[in-house]
Amino acid sequence: MPRGHFITLEGLDGSGKTTQIKRLAAWLERRGTVPVVTRQPGGTATGDRIRALALDSRSAGLAPLTEMALMFADRAQAIAEVIEPALAAGKTVLCDRFTDSTEAYQGGGRELGSEIVLELHRLLCGNLQPDLTLLLLPSLEASLRRARRRNERAIAESGTDESRFEQEKDAFYSRVWAKYKEIAEREPERVVLIAGDLTIDEVHEQIVEAVAERLIAAAIQGDVALIGHGWFNRAIAQSLSRRGWRSSRRTFGSGPWSFIALHERKP
């Protein structure tokens, strides 16, 4: 059984990750891939309790190292309980935040530095690396506006208070933003940066292009990539065409599952 793909979404609070992860999951489902969708902190029973503790504004005075330790406790549990078993079973995992968040928020925002975060990731998370990270980085001003509005709504509607981070000063968020930028520059192979104040549809299109490219690349054998029938798609064909590929649709027998998309490197 080939190992599944591990895709993470990252960005500041209010960058639109949650909307995008839902749309990406639906897009994959239409192509016959039902992903495991999870988030951090949270995603397991233990993780949900850690989330409540870490994000609640009543957890006042949490030391930066304690906060980082909580994030890693949550992550180690999620890897053991959800992520590793799913990848081992060949499933695609979509994770809303992963260790880049700890590097950006605790390493950058809380000024603990990258080194300690990466070291803990090696020790506690087996250095598990996403195959692809989609980093949504609209302007700092737009992200802050959306995050604060969203939190006010959540408090008014459900009484839940996850505002401990939203109460941070703009200087904290500009450090988080800068650290995210640094990660993207350091690891351009893994991290696809989706920058600027784009519409939801524009961001979705860029996400789909990046995901399709990686999944197709993983399916390449020689100069040909054969993928399930839902992968014949104009956007994918256009994106591959720019990279010197030609896409076609081949029919085998009849019925809804009777054709596949064939992507060939142009001679």
Ligand code: TMP
């Ligand atoms: P979100 O899941 O609604 O995006 O919010 C999670 C909050 O937790 C967000 O403010 C970022 C913060 N966080 C960290 O500070 N470090 C981490 O490692 C993770 C996963 C989240």
